[in-house]
Amino acid sequence: MRTAATQQQAGGAAENSAASVASLPQLPQNRPMDLDLQERIPVNRYRPSAPLRVTLDSIEKITPEGSPNDVRHLVLRWRPGEFWWQEGQSVGIIAPGLTAKGRAQPVRLFSIASARGGEDGDGCTLGLTVKRFYWTVPETGVVIPGLCSNYLCDAQVGDQMLMTGPVGREMVPLDWSAPMLLIATGTGIAPFRAFLQQRSRLPAAERGKTLLVFGAQTEGDLSYREWMDDLAVHDSGLQIVYARSREEKTATGKRMYVQDRLREYGHQAWQLLQDPRAVTYLCGLKGMEEGIDDALAATALDHGADWPALRQTLLDEKRFRVEVY
Numbered sequence: 001m002r003t004a005a006t007q008q009q010a011g012g013a014a015e016n017s018a019a020s021v022a023s024l025p026q027l028p029q030n031r032p033m034d035l036d037l038q039e040r041i042p043v044n045r046y047r048p049s050a051p052l053r054v055t056l057d058s059i060e061k062i063t064p065e066g067s068p069n070d071v072r073h074l075v076l077r078w079r080p081g082e083f084w085w086q087e088g089q090s091v092g093i094i095a096p097g098l099t100a101k102g103r104a105q106p107v108r109l110f111s112i113a114s115a116r117g118g119e120d121g122d123g124c125t126l127g128l129t130v131k132r133f134y135w136t137v138p139e140t141g142v143v144i145p146g147l148c149s150n151y152l153c154d155a156q157v158g159d160q161m162l163m164t165g166p167v168g169r170e171m172v173p174l175d176w177s178a179p180m181l182l183i184a185t186g187t188g189i190a191p192f193r194a195f196l197q198q199r200s201r202l203p204a205a206e207r208g209k210t211l212l213v214f215g216a217q218t219e220g221d222l223s224y225r226e227w228m229d230d231l232a233v234h235d236s237g238l239q240i241v242y243a244r245s246r247e248e249k250t251a252t253g254k255r256m257y258v259q260d261r262l263r264e265y266g267h268q269a270w271q272l273l274q275d276p277r278a279v280t281y282l283c284g285l286k287g288m289e290e291g292i293d294d295a296l297a298a299t300a301l302d303h304g305a306d307w308p309a310l311r312q313t314l315l316d317e318k319r320f321r322v323e324v325y
């Protein structure tokens with residue numbers, strides 16, 4: 001499976017007008033995706049050499065007290081008209097300070113967790129789902145806080161930050177009425193929060209049937225669960241299933257991962273994939289790709305289908321979209 005670009009993507013300034021965002025048309029029913037639309041998605045309005053200055057509007061720890069994980073929901077604000085994006089895109093954040101070579105810190109990407117109207121509908125804010133990251137120096141075993149994620153998680157309301165983007169076209173839905181299979185681990189839920197927010201703002205007839213499979217270590221790590229469950233109660237086309245790896249076990253006694261849950265819900269997933277417009281989106285840990293591939297292969301086999309051939313068709317038709325990190 002291919003992975004999405006992890007770098008700032010090229011794109012002309014002319015692509016970045018508000019009009020071009022607003023004018024992306026909905027596709028007619030039962031037609032293949034118009035991939036030209038994808039090329040027209042605006043990217044790189046702000047580059048690292050000329051980032052947008054934004055203000056931290058709010059920051060909330062969304063993992064419970066006592067959890068070893070620290071995930072925060074941040075809301076960034078700018079002046080009207082300065083920034084636009086589409087669901088599935090990311091922004092870059094430039095942490096303060098210099099690298100060992102005396103250069104500005106390179107951009108770190110974060111998925112935008114809000115639909116295009118922003119957190120309060122005026123289009124001047126967006127949410128990020130940031131996990132405080134630590135890494136270990138292999139030679140010494142010393143644990144080092146990740147630079148940008150810790151900068152963001154320690155930020156205070158009112159702080160100014162440098163933001164670039166938006167970037168990424170791979171994860172942007174082109175047809176909201178098409179069925180969607182969404183698979184997320186951990187902070188990979190961020191773009192799908194944006195998807196579900198946008199979905200909730202559409203008339204029921206324009207929302208494709210959607211199955212979200214979301215995995216995290218514990219119940220408390222399932223970010224936004226309460227809000228998502230509430231959406232599903234009021235949306236008969238939306239089904240959400242969870243995998244809590246440290247609290248649930250598979251039949252063979254292993255940690256319950258998204259691929260195991262997907263296998264259980266293979267029939268529902270298979271029904272969705274029968275629609276020639278259906279798109280699968282994967283976001284989160286790189287390690288899940290192989291397991292998801294195996295789960296879909298097993299599901300295809302159950303239904304007498306040839307997964308390698310189907311996978312190739314889905315990839316060729318851009319109906320299997322992956323953003324892992």
Ligand SMILES: Cc1cc2nc3c(=O)[nH]c(=O)nc-3n(C[C@H](O)[C@H](O)[C@H](O)COP(=O)(O)OP(=O)(O)OC[C@H]3O[C@@H](n4cnc5c(N)ncnc54)[C@H](O)[C@@H]3O)c2cc1C
Nearest residue numbers: 006108109110111129130131135146147148149187190325
């Ligand atoms: C498309 C995309 C979307 C993403 N979305 C999200 C999201 O929504 N939420 C989220 O939390 N994260 C997201 N990430 C991950 C995010 O971009 C960062 O990678 C993550 O937050 C860690 O960054 P950091 O600055 O904290 O860590 P860093 O300080 O950048 O450390 C990261 C790694 O760099 C190496 N490293 C750093 N310093 C050194 C050094 N001095 N010597 C040797 N090696 C070093 C280490 O291997 C370390 O593991 C996304 C990534 C991508 C590509």
Ligand SMILES: NC(=O)c1ccc[n+]([C@@H]2O[C@H](COP(=O)([O-])OP(=O)(O)OC[C@H]3O[C@@H](n4cnc5c(N)ncnc54)[C@H](OP(=O)(O)O)[C@@H]3O)[C@@H](O)[C@H]2O)c1
Nearest residue numbers: 131133185186187188215216217245246257287288291325
């Ligand atoms: N380039 C980078 O800097 C870089 C690269 C990778 C990750 N990161 C950072 O690492 C952090 C990851 O945190 P997160 O909250 O998103 O994820 P996470 O909490 O580490 O994992 C989310 C869920 O996925 C499960 N999981 C682990 N391996 C899996 C696999 N092979 N298949 C399916 N599921 C699997 C985990 O289970 P268990 O934990 O119980 O096994 C957990 O339930 C983020 O801060 C991210 O930015 C950074």
